[in-house]
Ligand SMILES: Nc1ncnc2c1ncn2[C@@H]1O[C@H](COP(=O)(O)OP(=O)(O)O)[C@@H](O)[C@H]1O
């Protein structure tokens with residue numbers, strides 16, 4: 023192609039209207055495509071998920087039903103209890119860590135600089151990245167549940183009502199943690215490493231949230247028990263279990279109560295998260311470390 | 316007259332820690348430049364002069380400590396989105412980073428077209444044309460990680476042009492390119508400037524490239540703009556520091572030999588001499604190296620000095636800085 | 647300093663004796679340790695993660711019945727003691743397979759491997775140094791796990807014989823997994839990718855070696871696969887000693903020892919050979935220092 027031909031093409035004028043929706047879509051689409059290029063990762067991750075579910079099945083064979091009944095979800099197997107716990111915990115952890123992980127990657131690869139100097143608003147960027155995270159994580163969560171229900175015959179109650187309630191709770195759980203996730207992302211922008219932090223957060227959440235054991239067994243340690251109910255995840259998990267194990271819906275008072283607490287957490291953490299992120303972004307723009315190649 | 320780029324006392328200081336010691340660098344120091352619309356503006360300076368930092372501030376990637384700038388009339392601090400609408404940015408020093416290596420060239424460009432609000436049909440047309448121009452059509456479906464550095468740099472060039480901005484920040488655009496692509500790129504930039512009236516801010520540490528392309532040249536050193544001139548003035552300056560190098564075989568009495576050679580009419584004066592275990596070089600300032608070289612050769616012959624080479628000497632930034640400093644002293 | 651002095655320094659003849667292997671290995675360990683120490687933050691996290699993990703299984707044990715464990719011959723302590731032993735010793739598998747791979751990859755990416763290998767070090771020594779460090783770290787974690795477990799009420803049958811037997815079994819556990827680690831490092835040198843097989847290996851080990859449940863709960867095919875993994879024999883032997891009061895003198899424990907010995911003796915030469923193949927291939931492609 024000759025220079026002149028190219029120049030002619032650039033004479034064409036067009037209206038450039040900014041659309042946040044399109045920007046969000048672009049971020050999602052590009053990052054999803056990048057994700058799909060990590061094929062071996064997807065395969066090994068899938069296999070290890072399958073292996074871990076199988077492990078919970080065998081662990082469940084040792085549970086004494088008389089001791090487990092105090093969990094308060096009625097006459098249900100430990101396996102069903104654990105599958106709801108494990109799948110929601112992994113979902114949460116994946117959603118949150120994906121955002122900060124890809125942000126860290128964008129800084130070290132230098133791809134954040136062209137984004138910052140382009141027309142996209144940062145919130146569109148974050149939303150696009152998050153949607154990618156949700157979809158990737160959903161794959162693993164739905165997979166875990168399906169294996170649990172179909173292969174291992176875990177008695178989860180799946181009706182239209184419980185499914186819808188579960189999805190709403192799940193979304194609210196992510197939203198209530200989004201503030202924390204965005205905050206972590208802001209801190210990672212500045213300090214360039216923060217995966218350990220999210221890692222610790224995840225282990226604590228999993229432990230205190232009662233993923234593998236009923237929380238009433240934590241009551242002998244009042245401090246830990248108190249801490250458990252300071253985390254949004256504990257409420258989300260309780261609501262999710264009430265829905266999928268006992269067939270409650272959002273209309274049930276206990277589920278609704280948990281839901282309301284999640285809304286409250288969102289209202290507190292979201293502004294803090296957004297402010298921290300803006301602080302991080304401004305700080306790296308001042309330090310000149312938007313890229314660290 | 317409205318300017319395409321106008322800076323007001325822009326200043327940026329970096330603090331970094333090196334082995335526990337604090338190092339403070341004033342990368343951009345009270346820079347005031349005005350670039351007219353449609354101008355091809357060159358920013359010349361050695362590595363570390365602060366060119367990239369200045370450009371990144373203008374691109375709203377780095378926040379200045381003091382001062383501000385206007386891009387196409389929009390303030391970079393108060394109206395960053397309007398400012399971003401007006402420019403395209405290319406950064407050659409990244410050597411092909413800053414692309415998504417796990418996407419192909421087309422997808423990289425598509426992503427950026429979306430972010431820059433280019434309508435889909437127009438984007439597709441331009442992506443196709445730009446890839447063809449930069450000789451990437453055949454590899455457009457390959458992942459960028461399989462590209463050579465030169466190919467990556469060309470994708471980045473295409474990305475900067477995609478949304479057809481009125482102002483182009485070209486930070487060392489020819490740095491990672493082979494000679495042929497570099498020539499093509501220069502041609503394209505010139506055509507964009509003359510035929511479409513784009514304002515181009517071009518940074519380089521190659522004096523000849525800048526002299527050849529730009530309407531106006533600013534020279535930067537340690538964060539400061541120390542000269543702002545036309546290329547003809549630059550050419551003048553370059554001519555003033557034209558020099559010839561004589562590599563002598565024996566090291567004894569290098570200074571004496573230099574003095575003898577300086578007696579030749581074509582030689583203005585001795586610039587410097589280098590004398591160590593392996594190299595013995597005399598640099599002589601001359602009016603015109605093509606006339607001077609034969610004369611100097613003649614002189615060497617008559618004096619019976621053994622030399623291994625006589626050649627034209629590339630002017631260095633130091634020479635220019637010395638020259639500029641002297642110019643300031645004698646108004 | 648001018649170059650004359652440097653030339654002088656360099657020209658002074660120093661006798662360059664070959665250092666004894668153990669000194670080279672120790673210098674590798676010290677180097678790795680120094681690098682690792684700079685990640686103190688990670689260290690704290692790793693330890694906290696470890697403690698949380700043990701605590702999780704303590705609370706889980708409260709809803710289990712010890713019946714199956716007792717039937718398997720592990721009579722002292724309940725499910726918690728059983729799981730604690732599994733958790734503490736399975737770390738060797740993760741470390742052997744993943745950390746060695748990771749450090750080989752890192753050295754390759756950073757280009758430090760070229761330096762190390764060009765410094766007149768036999769590659770077997772290089773490997774030994776790399777792996778030793780991780781086993782030291784791992785043993786430290788093992789003690790932390792046991793300490794936390796002890797505080798939470800794990801009970802063991804301790805006698806001199808059973809302790810000695812555990813040491814023998816641990817040594818064999820380490821030796822057999824070192825071989826596996828070395829083997830996968832060799833594969834990585836050639837493929838230059840984080841080897842997904844290592845992940846699968848770690849997960850499969852966890853699934854079939856009886857870390858969290860006695861093997862007889864598994865269906866026959868998984869139980870049979872479990873017999874291919876050295877961790878299965880190690881855990882069974884160690885549990886028989888610490889929870890069953892047995893020692894090397896008992897045939898069940900001895901049987902495990904023999905199986906581990908066979909595995910190690912068979913796997914080590916294969917591993918070293920594969921590593922050498924990978925190493926030579928990387929040198930041929932001139933890709934020791936790239937990714
Ligand atoms: N993020 C940063 N932190 C600390 N120092 C920096 C940073 N970016 C640039 N510098 C320093 O600022 C000076 C100017 O750099 P730069 O603008 O890249 O120069 P140029 O592009 O002219 O080569 C250099 O001394 C460089 O080391």
Ligand SMILES: [Mg+2]
Nearest residue numbers: 366367408487
């Ligand atoms: Mg630069």
